[in-house]
Amino acid sequence: MERWPDRPSADEWECIEGDGRVLCRGRYNRGVDPRWRCVPLGGQFLCVDFDPDYPAPEDPTVWNCVYDDSTKRGRFCSLERRPLGRCPGLSAAGRCWPFDPTPGCWFDGDCPAGRVCRVGKCVVR
Numbered sequence: 001m002e003r004w005p006d007r008p009s010a011d012e013w014e015c016i017e018g019d020g021r022v023l024c025r026g027r028y029n030r031g032v033d034p035r036w037r038c039v040p041l042g043g044q045f046l047c048v049d050f051d052p053d054y055p056a057p058e059d060p061t062v063w064n065c066v067y068d069d070s071t072k073r074g075r076f077c078s079l080e081r082r083p084l085g086r087c088p089g090l091s092a093a094g095r096c097w098p099f100d101p102t103p104g105c106w107f108d109g110d111c112p113a114g115r116v117c118r119v120g121k122c123v124v125r
Contacts, residue, residue, distance in 0.1 A: 005067065005075035008036040008047040015067040016119060017075075022049040022067075023120040025106050039102055041110065046103040048120050 006022070007013045009031045013024040024036075029045040032038055038047040054063045055077055064080040103120030105111050111122035 001074050001076050002053075003074040006033070006035075006049060006053060008032045008038060008045075008049075013047070014069045015075075017052065017065045017067060018119040020050070020052075021119055022052045023047070023103055023106070024049075037101055037103070039104075041104070041106065044106075046106060046120060048101065048103040050101060 005015075007015065008024055008026070009028070011026050011028040011030060013026040015022055015024040017023075024047045025041075025044050026047070027044055029038055029040070029047075032047065035051065036047040036049050038045050040046075052065070054065070062079055063077045065075055065077040067075050105117035105120060105122050108116045111117050114125060115122040116125055117123075
């Protein structure tokens, strides 16, 4: 368990993780860490981190991490080899490297018809 996981700033954020990246949404975009890429969407901000920290070994394909935003207890990671989902390519460090690094959705309804939201990206069903 990581008690104080990386977030875009000291403001309150709701975060999810998948495909080797972290996506957070919040109401404020003050003092954002430059390692996060943020965009406004529907009165909130979406921020994505393409290089989240993992326990050793730092291989995102062996970790399944979940943020506990309900109780603000942190981020829980367990060893569980999993596929990286719809990842267009990998960086040299083995992280997902999407063609467009700008987050564009939080819910499926943020995407055009026939697409669903997957960790900040609208993808074909």
